Amino acid sequence: MRRQIPLVIALVAGLFGALSYVIMDPVIQGLREQMLAWLRLLSAFAIGLGIASFLRNHGNKMIRQVPGWAFNAVAIASFLVMALVGLFGGIDEGTLFRQLFDYLQAPMEATMFSLLAFFIASAAFRAFRARSKEATLLLGAAVIIMLGRVIDVDWLSNITEWILEIPNGAAQRGIVIGVGLGIIATALKIVLGIERSYLGGE
Amino acid sequence: MAGGSPRAKGMGCLKSPFGRIYVVLPVLLLTPLIASAQSTEYLYPLVDLPSAPPLLVRAEDVPDDTGERLALSWTRSLDDGGGQNNVVSYIIQRKEVPDPESGEGNQTDFAVIDEVEAGTSSYTDSSCEPEHTYVYMVAASNGVAVSYSRPSEPAEARSHFFHSQRWNTLIGIVVITLLLVYFIYSARKGKDLFIRRIAGLDAVEEALGRATEMGKPILYVSGLSTMADVATIAAVNILGQVARKSAIYEIRLIVPCYDPIVMAVEREVVKEAYLDAGRPDAYNPNDIYFVTQSQFAYAAAINGIMLREKPATNFYMGMFFAESLILAETGASTGAIQIAGTDAVVQIPFFITACDYCIIGEELYAASAYMSREPLLLGGLKGQDWAKFIIGVLIVIGVITSFFTTWFSDLFIVG
Numbered sequence: 001m002r003r004q005i006p007l008v009i010a011l012v013a014g015l016f017g018a019l020s021y022v023i024m025d026p027v028i029q030g031l032r033e034q035m036l037a038w039l040r041l042l043s044a045f046a047i048g049l050g051i052a053s054f055l056r057n058h059g060n061k062m063i064r065q066v067p068g069w070a071f072n073a074v075a076i077a078s079f080l081v082m083a084l085v086g087l088f089g090g091i092d093e094g095t096l097f098r099q100l101f102d103y104l105q106a107p108m109e110a111t112m113f114s115l116l117a118f119f120i121a122s123a124a125f126r127a128f129r130a131r132s133k134e135a136t137l138l139l140g141a142a143v144i145i146m147l148g149r150v151i152d153v154d155w156l157s158n159i160t161e162w163i164l165e166i167p168n169g170a171a172q173r174g175i176v177i178g179v180g181l182g183i184i185a186t187a188l189k190i191v192l193g194i195e196r197s198y199l200g201g202e
Numbered sequence: 203m204a205g206g207s208p209r210a211k212g213m214g215c216l217k218s219p220f221g222r223i224y225v226v227l228p229v230l231l232l233t234p235l236i237a238s239a240q241s242t243e244y245l246y247p248l249v250d251l252p253s254a255p256p257l258l259v260r261a262e263d264v265p266d267d268t269g270e271r272l273a274l275s276w277t278r279s280l281d282d283g284g285g286q287n288n289v290v291s292y293i294i295q296r297k298e299v300p301d302p303e304s305g306e307g308n309q310t311d312f313a314v315i316d317e318v319e320a321g322t323s324s325y326t327d328s329s330c331e332p333e334h335t336y337v338y339m340v341a342a343s344n345g346v347a348v349s350y351s352r353p354s355e356p357a358e359a360r361s362h363f364f365h366s367q368r369w370n371t372l373i374g375i376v377v378i379t380l381l382l383v384y385f386i387y388s389a390r391k392g393k394d395l396f397i398r399r400i401a402g403l404d405a406v407e408e409a410l411g412r413a414t415e416m417g418k419p420i421l422y423v424s425g426l427s428t429m430a431d432v433a434t435i436a437a438v439n440i441l442g443q444v445a446r447k448s449a450i451y452e453i454r455l456i457v458p459c460y461d462p463i464v465m466a467v468e469r470e471v472v473k474e475a476y477l478d479a480g481r482p483d484a485y486n487p488n489d490i491y492f493v494t495q496s497q498f499a500y501a502a503a504i505n506g507i508m509l510r511e512k513p514a515t516n517f518y519m520g521m522f523f524a525e526s527l528i529l530a531e532t533g534a535s536t537g538a539i540q541i542a543g544t545d546a547v548v549q550i551p552f553f554i555t556a557c558d559y560c561i562i563g564e565e566l567y568a569a570s571a572y573m574s575r576e577p578l579l580l581g582g583l584k585g586q587d588w589a590k591f592i593i594g595v596l597i598v599i600g601v602i603t604s605f606f607t608t609w610f611s612d613l614f615i616v617g
Contacts, residue, residue, distance in 0.1 A: 018375065022368045026268040026332055026361050043428070043463065050462030050492035057491045068510070105496075112498035113524065119531040127555040172547050175563040177593060179545040182564030183432045184378055185586040190435065194386065194578050197439035197471070197570055 007193045014191030252347035253281035253289045256340045261357035269332025269361030274325045279342040282320050288344040289320040295339045299356050330359035367617025382585035389581030402559035403572050409515040409539045410447050418514035419454035425520020426460045433545045437520035439570035445472040449479035457490040460500050465492045501525035505532045518542040522549045530556030
């Protein structure tokens with residue numbers, strides 16, 4: 001019974017979701033909107049689970065004073081400060097919450113994003129080696145595209161665009177078609193109860 | 203002075219004081235009038251001419267909806283972009299009328315529902331009630347005066363049961379479902395189904411063995427999406443297999459989560475896997491925890507875990523975005539063996555570059571069937587492959603026919 005009820009819910013919800021894509025009856029569409037609204041509500045309430053896990057995880061490490069526990073204290077303090085400042089001071093433009101977000105959090109995220117430039121360089125240095133025919137082809141294409149993006153020469157730009165639009169585009173479309181089919185098949189298997197791994201166990 | 207010309211006679215009256223009055227009096231009377239006509243305040247207000255009205259207002263039902271939309275179109279005023287060129291906006295008015303055939307329905311007065319800028323000749327009214335009939339008028343406004351069009355013919359906002367432009371999607375789903383059911387049925391009857399090797403999935407056993415030998419934990423990252431994403435569901439499926447083996451080999455499994463609901467599901471999956479392996483005592487729920495829902499904060503946290511815990515094996519399974527290379531490069535720098543699997547097409551090259559094994563696109567969805575070798579799941583995989591073959595054939599036919607006609611490719615347009 002413990003596994004039958006979720007399977008029935010998955011079957012009913014899955015079939016309803018698929019049919020509501022093609023059936024435009026106002027009652028069906030209204031129910032669909034309700035379902036989506038409930039999904040959003042569940043997601044919003046689930047953040048409470050996340051907060052509990054976050055506080056427990058960092059709190060345990062602080063209490064046990066594991067190496068580096070000061071950073072766990074900083075994490076909890078940051079969470080509490082942002083939550084309290086947002087609750088009591090508001091989150092509109094000009095509030096302390098927005099200032100903390102704009103001048104602390106956003107620059108930190110931008111810093112992490114900017115690491116990509118260095119990581120791309122190190123990954124390219126490792127990957128672009130002419131070890132085989134395919135690797136040589138990859139190296140050649142990468143050189144052309146990198147130069148084509150930097151140097152403003154018509155014929156080079158044209159070759160760059162051709163590589164990106166034709167062979168690269170074809171490969172991407174092939175993967176996307178396979179991914180689309182995989183999504184349909186996986187969704188059907190879940191709706192029909194064939195795929196049950198998400199319930200845990202066999 | 204008798205005689206003389208009539209003109210002389212007329213002019214002669216001016217010599218008399220009384221005669222002068224006949225000249226002066228009218229001038230005295232007319233002077234205020236002339237003066238007031240030259241002042242800024244007019245005795246009679248000037249009338250601003252309205253613009254020419256819009257013409258041919260038509261209202262039609264919008265198809266394939268739930269009956270809340272009517273589409274309006276009209277011919278723009280002659281003074282919009284021409285003529286006086288003074289149209290500022292169009293004011294749209296609507297009234298409800300009884301249905302002309304059945305006579306049922308309300309009768310209301312015209313009310314303004316919206317105002318659109320000059321140059322517009324169409325509008326979609328999305329505030330209709332289903333199965334109600336409406337009449338529209340469009341007025342051209344020049345900021346001072348308005349001029350109304352003739353009312354449109356009555357139009358009924360009808361709800362449509364079936365979306366007529368999505369029939370091809372429905373047929374596609376039915377065909378794929380039938381293929382899946384056929385091959386699943388064949389698999390249940392014991393038919394042997396061949397599945398090609400997927401190197402990334404074969405390497406899972408090798409990666410877990412490495413972690414066991416080194417005595418180091420496994421890090422499993424299930425992506426930055428929610429349970430609504432099929433890639434995340436596939437990642438959770440693989441986690442179940444990895445967790446079962448981790449329990450048997452007594453390896454610590456660390457699962458930092460991006461989404462709280464995914465965390466809850468993964469805890470259950472790992473717990474059941476440890477139970478199935480007969481090692482419920484080894485299950486530690488504190489190793490499956492929520493980190494943050496901020497993309498780069500999550501990447502920073504995962505990097506920190508990799509640098510501190512130094513896992514022997516890193517799994518990246520699910521949906522990833524710009525942080526994929528940050529994770530993979532940091533993991534490579536710690537010397538871990540890395541297996542990645544994603545359906546995010548633009549992130550696959552980064553994982554191929556930085557990871558030891560990469561599961562591309564739909565191979566991720568095949569992982570559950572591949573690793574478990576369950577006949578039902580293998581049958582579903584076969585059906586999926588046949589569906590891809592059919593799509594390939596349709597693409598070739600579409601390319602060839604597109605040289606002559608668009609009829610075939612138009613069949614696959616979805617509204």
